[in-house]
Every structure is written in C-alpha cells, then in structure tokens.
Amino acid sequence: MAVVNFKVNGKAYSMDVDPDMPVLYALTNDIKLNGPKFGCGLSQCGSCTVLLDGQPIRSCQTAMSDVAGHEITTIEGLGTSDKPHPIQVAFMVEQAAQCGYCISGPMLYGKTFVDANPKATQAEIEQSLNGLLCRCYTHTRMIKALVRYQQGVK
Amino acid sequence: MKLQEIFGATQAVNMREDAREAFENAPFSRRDLMKTMGALVVGFSSVASIKKLGAEAPLPSPVYDLLQVDSWIAIAQDESITAYSGKCDMGQGFRTVQYQLVAEELFVPIDRVNLIFCDTALCPDQGTTSGSQSHLTEFGATGLRQALATARETLLAMAAKQFNTTTDQLVIKAGVISMKSTPANSVSYGKLIGGKKFSLATNAKATPVDPKNYTVLGTSVPRYDIPQKTTGEYIYVQNVRLPGMLHGKVVRPPFIDAQVVSVNNASVAKLGGNVKVVVKKNFVGVVADTEWQALIAANTLDVTWSATKALPSQDTYYQTIRKQPSRDSYTVNTGDVDANIKSAKTVLKATYLHPFQMHGSVGSSCAVADVWVNNGVTFAKIWSPTQGVYPQRDSVAQVLGTAKENVRVTYVEGSGCYGLNGADTVSYDAALMSQGVGRPVRVQYTRADEMTGGEHFGAAFVIDLTAGLDAQGRIQAWDYEAWSPTRGNRPTATAPGNVITGYLAGFPLPGIVPAAATQPTTFGNNSNVAMNYGTGCVGTSCGSTGNVRSERYLSHSVDSPFFTGPLRSPARLQNTFANESFMDELAAAAKIDPVDYRLRHLVDPRLVDVVNAAAKAANWQARPSPKPGIVKTGIATGRGFACVLYEGSNGYSAMVAEVTVDQATGVITVTKLTMSEDSGPVSNPDGLRNQMEGGALQGMSRALVEEVNWTDTALGNTDWRRYPVRQFGQPMPQLVTVLTNRLDVPQLGAGECTITLSASAIGNAVFDATGARLRQIPFTPVNVKAALAARP
Numbered sequence: 001m002a003v004v005n006f007k008v009n010g011k012a013y014s015m016d017v018d019p020d021m022p023v024l025y026a027l028t029n030d031i032k033l034n035g036p037k038f039g040c041g042l043s044q045c046g047s048c049t050v051l052l053d054g055q056p057i058r059s060c061q062t063a064m065s066d067v068a069g070h071e072i073t074t075i076e077g078l079g080t081s082d083k084p085h086p087i088q089v090a091f092m093v094e095q096a097a098q099c100g101y102c103i104s105g106p107m108l109y110g111k112t113f114v115d116a117n118p119k120a121t122q123a124e125i126e127q128s129l130n131g132l133l134c135r136c137y138t139h140t141r142m143i144k145a146l147v148r149y150q151q152g153v154k
Numbered sequence: 155m156k157l158q159e160i161f162g163a164t165q166a167v168n169m170r171e172d173a174r175e176a177f178e179n180a181p182f183s184r185r186d187l188m189k190t191m192g193a194l195v196v197g198f199s200s201v202a203s204i205k206k207l208g209a210e211a212p213l214p215s216p217v218y219d220l221l222q223v224d225s226w227i228a229i230a231q232d233e234s235i236t237a238y239s240g241k242c243d244m245g246q247g248f249r250t251v252q253y254q255l256v257a258e259e260l261f262v263p264i265d266r267v268n269l270i271f272c273d274t275a276l277c278p279d280q281g282t283t284s285g286s287q288s289h290l291t292e293f294g295a296t297g298l299r300q301a302l303a304t305a306r307e308t309l310l311a312m313a314a315k316q317f318n319t320t321t322d323q324l325v326i327k328a329g330v331i332s333m334k335s336t337p338a339n340s341v342s343y344g345k346l347i348g349g350k351k352f353s354l355a356t357n358a359k360a361t362p363v364d365p366k367n368y369t370v371l372g373t374s375v376p377r378y379d380i381p382q383k384t385t386g387e388y389i390y391v392q393n394v395r396l397p398g399m400l401h402g403k404v405v406r407p408p409f410i411d412a413q414v415v416s417v418n419n420a421s422v423a424k425l426g427g428n429v430k431v432v433v434k435k436n437f438v439g440v441v442a443d444t445e446w447q448a449l450i451a452a453n454t455l456d457v458t459w460s461a462t463k464a465l466p467s468q469d470t471y472y473q474t475i476r477k478q479p480s481r482d483s484y485t486v487n488t489g490d491v492d493a494n495i496k497s498a499k500t501v502l503k504a505t506y507l508h509p510f511q512m513h514g515s516v517g518s519s520c521a522v523a524d525v526w527v528n529n530g531v532t533f534a535k536i537w538s539p540t541q542g543v544y545p546q547r548d549s550v551a552q553v554l555g556t557a558k559e560n561v562r563v564t565y566v567e568g569s570g571c572y573g574l575n576g577a578d579t580v581s582y583d584a585a586l587m588s589q590g591v592g593r594p595v596r597v598q599y600t601r602a603d604e605m606t607g608g609e610h611f612g613a614a615f616v617i618d619l620t621a622g623l624d625a626q627g628r629i630q631a632w633d634y635e636a637w638s639p640t641r642g643n644r645p646t647a648t649a650p651g652n653v654i655t656g657y658l659a660g661f662p663l664p665g666i667v668p669a670a671a672t673q674p675t676t677f678g679n680n681s682n683v684a685m686n687y688g689t690g691c692v693g694t695s696c697g698s699t700g701n702v703r704s705e706r707y708l709s710h711s712v713d714s715p716f717f718t719g720p721l722r723s724p725a726r727l728q729n730t731f732a733n734e735s736f737m738d739e740l741a742a743a744a745k746i747d748p749v750d751y752r753l754r755h756l757v758d759p760r761l762v763d764v765v766n767a768a769a770k771a772a773n774w775q776a777r778p779s780p781k782p783g784i785v786k787t788g789i790a791t792g793r794g795f796a797c798v799l800y801e802g803s804n805g806y807s808a809m810v811a812e813v814t815v816d817q818a819t820g821v822i823t824v825t826k827l828t829m830s831e832d833s834g835p836v837s838n839p840d841g842l843r844n845q846m847e848g849g850a851l852q853g854m855s856r857a858l859v860e861e862v863n864w865t866d867t868a869l870g871n872t873d874w875r876r877y878p879v880r881q882f883g884q885p886m887p888q889l890v891t892v893l894t895n896r897l898d899v900p901q902l903g904a905g906e907c908t909i910t911l912s913a914s915a916i917g918n919a920v921f922d923a924t925g926a927r928l929r930q931i932p933f934t935p936v937n938v939k940a941a942l943a944a945r946p
Contacts, residue, residue: 021446029401029445034393035386039517039569040601044874047516047569076386088384095376095840098848099245099570100383101390101517106882130883133874135516136245136570137851138844139886 006067008033009077019065024048027059027074035075036104039133046105046132050074056108075104078111087111090149091142098136105132110146118153125150218278223308223352225278226301227256231348233329235260235267239298240280241288242272243379244541245570246905247841248288250377254837255292258363258370259302262329262343272565274547282542282644284573284720286804286903289837293901295358303360305352312346365835365897372895374840379567391566392520394537396594399522401445402587403452404597405438406607408868410654410717412459414438421456431455432590435660439587441595449600464866465715472507472616475637480710482671485634485683486690491706494631498622502743506732507930508615510862512871513721514879517569518599519576519608523584525554526592532556534588538581539568541644546578548647550585553656558647572852574653574719576608578645582655602872607654610719611862613638617732627744629755631704632688634733638725639714640666654717666713679802682726682910683707685733686799687755699758699799716862716869722852723906726801727913731857731931734796734914738779738921747776748795748918758799763894764808764830765797771892772810772828779922786945790815791825792923796914800907806832806894807907809850811915812887815923817942820935824854824887824916832894833904843891846908850889853912855880859932 002019005012008031015026022041027033027050039047041060048060051073059072079085084092087107097103106129113128114120120128125146134142218225218238228236237256243249249269257264270276272283280291292298310321313331317324317339325334332340342348365372382388407414414436422429422440427447432439440455442448466474495501522537532554540546543563551558563581571577580597588595599608620633642652642663651661677690677697684690688705690698723730741751749769756762768774772793781792792815797808812826827850836842859878863870871877880886917928926941 018446025444025446028393029395032393032395033386034389037390037392037517037569038520038598040874041518042601042873044601045516074386075384079385081381081385081387084381084385088381091384092376092381095380095844097245097377097380097383098247098844099516099567100380100388101245101515101569103383104386107384126886127883130881132882133516133879134882135514135572135852135879137848137855137880139851139882140847140889141844143886 002065004064004068006069007071009073015064017064019063021064022060023062023064023067023072024059026064027072033074033076037101039102044133045102046109047102049104049108051108051112054112056112075107086152087149090145094141094145094148096138096141096145098138102132102134105129106134106142106146110142111149114146114150114153118150120150122147220278220296221356223301223304223354223356226298227305227352229343229347231344233266233342233344233348235262237267237269237298238277239269239271239292240278240544241292242283242541242565244283244539244567246845247377247838248283249379250375250841251837252292252298253378254370254375255299256302258368259299260306260329261326264370264375266329272543273562274543275562275564279544281544284541286800286905289833289901289903290804296356299362300358300360301356303362304354304357307357307360308352308354309343309346313341316341368835371837372835372839374838377841389566390517391522391537391539391568392517392598394522394566394596396522396524399594399596400441400443400591401448402439402441402584402595402597403448404583404599404603404607405440405452405455405457406603407436407459407658409462410657411462412436415458415460418456422451422454425451425454427451430591432587434586435658437586437655437658439583439590439597441587441591445598465864467866468864471614475614475616475639475712478712479666479668480637480712481666481669483709484671484674485679485707485709486677486688486692486705487673487708488691488704488706490704491631491633494704495620495622495633498630499625500623500743501620502623502739503618503620504736504739504927504929506615506617506619506735508728508731509931510611510614510716510718511721511856511860512605512611512862512877513572513575513609514860514877515569515571515575515604515609518601518604519580520568520596520598521577521581521584522594522596523581523588524594525585525588531560532589534561534585536561536563536581536585537566538563539566539571539577540581541571541574541577545644545646546581549645549650549656550582552647552650552661553582553659554585554589572722573612573724574610574644574721576604579608579653579655582653582659586655586659601874605871605873605877606869610642610653610717612721612724613640613714613718613728615725615728615732617729619732619736621736621740623740623744627746629687629702629740632685632702634683634707636683636729637710637712638728639712640718641714642717643719666711671708682729682733682798682800682802683709684802685737686761686797687737687752698802699761700755701757702755723910726906727853727856727910730796730798730910731913731917734798734911735917735927735929738794738914738918739927742779742921745778748779749774750776752795752797760806760832760896761797761799764806764832767830767892767894768797768808768810768828769795771830771890772812772826774810779918780925781922784925786924787817790817790923792919792921794915794918794920794922796911796918798907798910800903800910804903805907807911809908809911809915811912811919813916813919813923815920815938817924820938820942822858822916822920822933822938823885826888826890827854827912827915828890828892829908829911830892830894831904831907832896833902833907834899835897835901836893836895837901839893842893842904845905846891847889849906849909850912851880851886853909854887854916857913857916857931857933859934861932
C-alpha cells in the first residue's frame with residue numbers, strides 16, 4: 001500500500017492504495033465518478049478514457065503510482081447537463097450516442113486532437129480516434145459531433 | 155444516499171424530486187410508494203424505505219393487469235403524469251418514444267410526463283424488450299397506447315358529466331378540458347382525477363390519435379438520456395453503489411461442462427480484502443471488499459476442474475453439424491419442389507456458411523444484487539441490465555430458492571446488449587454471491603469473463619440452397635435446407651439452466667430432442683427462413699411477399715458446444731445472408747439486373763416500394779451483375795442489393811452497398827450504404843435513422859471480420875484482439891437513410907432491419923465488382939482471396 005496524492009476534476013485526493021491498482025477503480029468505486037467506464041480492462045476499447053494532465057489515457061491500464069502528483073479530468077470535469085462544455089453540446093446536437101457507454105473515448109481523444117489541430121481535416125479527426133470501439137456504431141454521428149465542435153474552436 | 159446512486163438517471167430522467175424519492179423508497183410494490191407526495195400514483199400506505207429493507211419483509215410484488223388503465227398511468231393532483239411500461243431503453247431510444255406517446259395521446263406537454271419502465275415491482279409484465287417488438291406491443295391492443303386512449307376518453311366523459319354536455323362539445327389543450335362554446339368552463343386532469351385511480355379496464359374501442367394528426371410523435375424529439383450520457387451524470391448499472399456493497403468476480407471452468415473437483419480456499423486466505431469464496435455446484439465466485447481485491451482473488455483462487463471431452467474441431471465444424479441428431483421443421487413444403495427442380499431449364503445450388511458471432515458489448519456485463527433472509531424467507535433485489543426483468547425475476551427466484559414474489563428486479567441500463575449478452579447470467583452471479591455472503595454484491599465481468607463465460611453467441615448456420623429457373627430465368631422452385639446449433643437461451647421460470655450461471659449452479663439445460671419434421675399448419679416466417687419471393691403457401695393460405703409457388707424449407711436444430719442466444723436479428727440475419735445472396739446468384743444466371751429480378755418476383759407493394767426507394771436514392775443503374783469488363787487484378791468497384799420483410803411481418807427494408815475490392819490483398823472497403831425503411835408511422839425520424847445507421851455498420855462489422863474461434867480445448871476469443879470488430883480509424887462508408895412515413899398502417903419494428911441486410915448487400919457488391927461470390931462469413935481477406943481464386 002502507498003499514499004497517492006492526485007487531483008481529479010480540480011479536487012485533491014489522497015488515497016492509501018495498492019500502487020498497482022488501475023486508477024479506473026479509484027475513479028469509479030472510491031471517488032464515485034460515472035464518466036470513465038470499465039469496458040475491457042485491456043486498453044483495447046477506450047471506454048475508460050480520462051485526461052491525464054490534458055492528454056487522453058486509458059485509466060484501466062494506468063496504475064495509481066503513475067498518477068501520483070498529476071491531474072485527471074473525466075467527462076464530468078468538462079461540464080454538466082445544465083452547463084455543458086461545447087464538445088458535449090456538439091454530441092447532444094448530433095445525437096451522437098445510442099447506449100453511450102463508450103462516449104469518454106471518442107469525446108476526449110477527439111477533443112484533445114481538435115484543440116491541438118483546429119484546422120485538421122475530417123479524415124485526420126477520424127484517425128485521431130484510431131482503435132476506439134463503439135459497438136452501437138454511432139461512428140458517423142460522433143465524427144459529425146467532432147466536426148461541429150471544430151467549427152466552434154476555429 | 156441519493157437516488158442517482160441507486161437507481162440512476164436511467165429511471166430518473168425528467169422525474170420530479172418527490173417522485174424520485176418515492177421511487178427510491180419503493181421496495182416491492184407501488185403500494186409502498188409515498189402517499190403524501192402523490193406524484194407517482196394514488197396513495198397507499200408508505201412502508202419501508204430501502205434502508206430498512208434488510209430488517210423487514212417487504213410486501214410481495216403485485217401483478218399489474220395489462221388490461222387495467224391503472225397499471226399504466228397515474229395522474230397526480232399537480233397535473234404530472236406517470237406512465238409505467240415493461241419496455242426498456244437500452245440505447246435504442248424507446249424511452250423517448252414512450253414519452254412522446256404519452257404526451258401525444260393525453261394531449262399534455264411532454265415535460266409533464268414521467269416514465270418508469272422495467273421494474274418488476276412497479277411495471278406491467280411485458281416480457282422482454284427484444285425482437286423489434288416494442289412498437290408493435292406498446293402501440294398494440296394490450297399496450298400503453300390503448301390504455302392512454304382509454305384514459306383520455308374517460309377524462310373527457312368525466313368532464314362532459316361535470317359540464318352537463320357531450321364530449322363532442324369539449325376540447326383538450328395541455329391537460330385541460332374546456333367547453334368549445336364557453337372556454338371559461340374548464341377543468342384539468344388533476345382536478346378530475348388527480349391522486350385517484352381510474353379503476354377501469356382498457357377499452358378496446360377507445361380511439362388512439364390518428365397518426366395523420368400527430369404533433370409530438372413523428373417529430374425528432376431529442377433523446378432524453380443523451381445529455382446526461384455526454385456529461386457522465388447518467389447512471390449505468392456499473393454505477394449502482396449500495397451501502398455495504400462488496401465486489402464479486404466469477405471463476406469459470408475451462409470447459410462449460412467441467413465439474414468442480416476441489417476449491418482450495420486456503421489459496422486466497424492471505425489476500426487482502428476479506429476474501430470469501432462462494433461455490434454452488436460448478437459455480438465458483440469470489441467476493442472481496444474492493445473490486446481490485448476481488449480481481450486478484452479470482453486470479454489467485456486454486457480450483458481443480460474435471461477433464462471433459464474435447465470441443466469439436468472448428469476446421470470441420472460445418473460438416474459436423476450436418477451429421478448431428480436434429481430437431482427438424484418445415485416452414486413451407488409445397489410438395490412439388492423436387493419435380494419442379496427436375497424439370498427446370500437451369501438448376502443452381504450453393505451452400506452458405508455463417509460462424510458463431512458475439513454480441514460483443516463494449517462494456518463487460520455488470521449487475522448488483524442484495525439478497526437477505528427474514529424469518530427464514532429469502533428476499534432479493536437485483537439491479538440488472540437484462541432485456542427481461544420479469545423472466546429474470548422468475549428464474550432467479552428458482553436459483554435462490556425462494557418465491558418469485560420475494561424478488562424485485564429493476565432494470566438499469568448497461569452497455570448496449572443487442573440480445574443476450576452477459577446481462578442475465580451476471581445477474582445470477584451477483585445474486586448467488588450476495589446470497590453466499592449476506593451482503594450486497596456488485597459483479598463486473600472482465601473482458602474474458604464476458605467473451606468466454608458470460609455472453610451467448612449468435613448461432614452458426616450451414617444453409618444449402620437449390621433453385622430451378624425456367625427458360626426466361628424465372629424462379630420455378632426454391633429449396634432450402636439448413637443446420638444450426640443451439641444451446642440454452644433466455645432464462646425462464648422453468649429453465650434457469652438456460653443461461654451459463656444457472657447451468658453451472660446445477661439447473662438442467664433443456665436440450666435438443668431429435669424429431670422429424672412434420673407438415674406445417676400455418677405460415678410463419680419469424681426467422682426469415684423463407685425468402686421474400688415465395689408465396690408462403692401452407693395449406694390453402696399464402697402469407698409471403700412474392701410469387702414463387704413451389705417452395706420447401708427444412709430446418710435442423712442441433713446441439714451446440716457453446717451457449718447461444720438471440721444476437722440482434724437472430725437467424726434472420728443468417729438466413730437473409732443466404733437467401734439474398736442466392737437471389738443475386740439467380741439474377742446473375744438469368745442475366746437480369748438484380749433489382750429488376752427481385753421486382754419480377756415480388757408482389758407485396760410495401761416491399762416493392764422500399765426496393766424502389768433504396769435503388770432511387772443510390773442512383774442505381776440497371777444492368778446485370780457482374781459489371782461488364784471486369785479486370786481480375788487491381789482495385790475493383792461494384793454495387794449490391796438486398797431487401798427483407800423483417801420477421802416476415804415486422805418492417806420493410808432495402809439496402810444498396812457500394813464497395814471497392816483490392817484484388818491483390820482481398821480487402822473490401824465499403825464506401826456507401828443506402829438504406830430504405832418502412833415501419834409504418836415513424837415515431838421519431840432521427841431516432842429511426844440512428845438505429846438504421848448503427849445497425850448497418852454493426853452488420854458490416856459482422857460481415858467483414860467477426861467470427862468466434864476455438865481450439866480443441868478452449869474458446870480462443872478472450873479479448874478484442876482475438877475477436878476483432880470494426881473500430882474507429884478504419885474506413886467507414888457514407889450512410890444514406892430513406893424513410894417511408896406510412897401513416898395508414900400499424901407501427902412496426904425497425905431496430906434490426908438494416909443489420910439483416912449488410913452482409914448480403916456487401917457480398918453482392920463484391921460479386922458485381924469482381925465476379926467472385928462470397929458464401930462464407932466473415933469476408934476476411936483470406937476468404938475473399940479464396941473466392942477470387944475460385945473464379946472461372
């Protein structure tokens with residue numbers, strides 16, 4: 001066990017945990033967040049995606065020891081349904097979900113890419129989601145949402 | 155503890171605070187709901203809250219009569235409306251449609267509506283949410299719509315009595331009934347009935363709103379759940395957190411038929427987290443304080459399993475199932491097929507092969523159960539993503555050894571399930587572990603749990619087709635013979651062994667009882683065994699959509715080595731792949747354009763219309779396939795067509811696929827899918843398009859890459875690398891959807907139409923491009939190159 005200090009959505013946490021434990025379990029079971037989700041536990045789908053110091057990572061394969069001293073942002077940290085972030089508005093407008101279980105991956109990978117590459121082509125935005133899974137196959141709507149978000153960023 | 159931590163936004167979307175609290179506190183029946191708050195239902199005495207449940211015996215679950223208005227609707231004094239339904243939303247959007255339906259039929263603003271669905275303690279038993287049946291059911295004679303229409307007419311009659319007039323002198327606006335002549339004479343629903351019961355049977359003669367007059371239905375009301383899904387506020391079953399809840403993991407046998415020889419509890423005794431081992435016959439689970447500790451314990455626990463016989467060889471599996479003892483049935487057998495094929499000018503034969511496939515939910519399944527004993531009686535509450543809370547309640551009661559009235563199952567949305575993923579069996583797991591340790595237990599499967607010991611695979615198929623054509627190329631006779639393996643299914647009260655955990659816990663598995671086929675007595679095409687182009691004549695009545703009179707369909711069900719279940723478009727996808735591909739072969743043999751060839755054999759005007767709609771939208775150029783001037787090297791392009799009347803009666807759809815084929819690598823790229831749909835009056839156009847798009851792409855993934863693999867000793871697909879599906883970053887086709895909003899017919903299903911067509915439309919496009927016929931799914935580069943090499 002080891003004490004790990006880290007921030008989540010702007011709030012500081014200090015947890016005495018197995019440093020090998022995936023951070024996803026701390027986020028969902030201890031901090032009780034619902035945005036990042038257990039999909040595969042293997043970094044193969046992206047449902048557990050969070051931002052670590054602003055960059056998307058798979059929280060199911062990131063150990064607690066790796067987040068010590070760092071800041072995590074989940075989709076809860078972007079906005080709320082009353083006050084949503086523009087990327088969330090874009091997903092709402094395009095109705096870019098069916099079950100929505102995978103949504104953290106496309107939203108956070110896509111947002112990070114578009115923020116860094118506001119003039120990216122649609123093909124480049126699609127490639128930024130490489131390897132993520134959406135089993136309901138709302139792919140085209142999610143891409144449309146990211147393009148819509150990009151219009152606002154430009 | 156807040157409601158959202160227990161039930162989640164799944165049920166709480168758009169629910170008032172007092173309604174939420176009442177819902178949270180309802181243990182086993184609406185009788186327990188809050189009297190004073192009154193928002194949900196007419197008052198009864200408020201009893202136990204959830205926090206006291208462990209110490210008290212709740213009232214038994216009631217039975218809600220489908221033909222009583224009060225089973226469906228309650229109107230409160232504050233004018234809020236609560237509807238109860240047995241049809242859930244699992245991402246397909248039916249929550250929003252039901253809100254629309256309530257607002258439309260009662261003439262109330264949609265934001266005045268609450269909806270609670272799929273809770274055995276609160277909602278009418280409507281079986282499972284499956285098979286594209288939700289629209290048929292809720293808009294049907296015993297569904298929500300008829301109850302709503304009855305309620306509206308009853309309220310009108312009550313107002314007429316109050317104003318001493320007749321109902322035709324009244325008008326309803328926003329839940330207020332007024333005299334047309336003197337609008338000041340008005341009364342609201344809440345004043346008329348608020349807080350009281352209707353105590354009234356649903357009137358079969360009550361008139362629902364004519365779809366031509368729809369103002370809420372027929373519009374793209376945005377989905378209620380999407381805002382909270384984008385922000386992480388939405389509670390999935392994975393996020394249900396109870397006080398004192400522990401975490402469980404399953405330890406599955408290497409073979410489903412292996413027996414527990416011994417479990418070495420000492421192997422996990424020194425691990426952290428107060429690990430407990432729960433064993434029931436061949437079911438093994440571990441429970442620990444945290445999820446991480448439970449995962450470590452599951453990976454550490456030393457279980458000795460008996461050896462069992464090897465799995466059948468995958469290499470020869472499609473031959474093996476032809477020889478197994480089978481239960482046989484005819485869909486149609488006109489008795490003249492052999493003679494008509496013998497006399498045909500041209501005879502074609504082909505065999506189509508479809509593998510086992512996975513639901514492959516992106517989230518591994520999860521459930522939470524709280525099982526406790528009061529005065530020797532076992533009670534249970536289960537939060538489950540199942541498609542059928544009622545069948546699960548009835549069967550889990552068997553597993554726990556209690557009466558079904560002592561079990562409450564509440565649906566909470568999980569990852570999209572598309573049929574029978576691990577949702578039911580993980581709920582059994584949670585129930586058994588909670589019973590074993592006497593505390594609430596949450597079970598979250600690992601990916602391997604889901605893929606090898608959780609979900610039920612979509613069935614493999616071998617389909618032999620033979621057809622005879624006359625001198626003009628018309629179909630003279632059609633002969634179908636198919637073999638398909640099955641094992642288990644959805645759980646039922648009499649068959650808890652239908653799902654994996656029930657079977658492991660010792661409940662018998664209803665097997666295949668071999669039997670010869672008998673002559674059918676009625677035409678039923680629920681599995682789309684019969685192609686679109688026959689008459690479907692059984693005895694003197696004919697029920698299908700075409701004009702080919704000579705037909706025989708013989709189906710063999712055989713035992714499967716794996717548990718199987720109704721994966722989206724079950725059997726219908728496999729049969730339609732074969733039937734629509736073979737139809738394309740016949741068109742090619744007749745040298746007739748594939749759309750024209752279909753139209754020559756179709757009589758159903760609605761199917762004809764969707765065929766024409768898709769062809770027109772895709773700018774289809776009439777000519778025979780394959781396209782003229784094929785070069786057998788390089789990149790080839792082509793287009794293919796397919797159509798279906800889903801389940802023989804439940805949704806008309808057609809699809810044009812456009813592809814490119816790299817003939818050197820065997821890689822298919824689908825560039826465009828154009829689809830048409832006629833499911834009667836469209837409830838929510840954007841919702842329907844979302845379903846059509848997702849279905850088409852999921853069907854494309856299943857056609858191109860998906861296949862369950864195994865060795866003699868184990869299933870091989872333990873993760874997404876070993877069971878690849880189409881993912882982001884890979885080419886996705888342009889999608890075009892064409893809706894036919896037909897208002898003078900009943901509502902039909904739509905969720906499984908396009909997925910049924912992708913494989914055949916794509917395969918037919920590959921033939922058009924290359925002249926190579928794809929008869930085996932998946933269309934992997936290896937299988938495509940084999941087909942390319944087999945060209946004459």
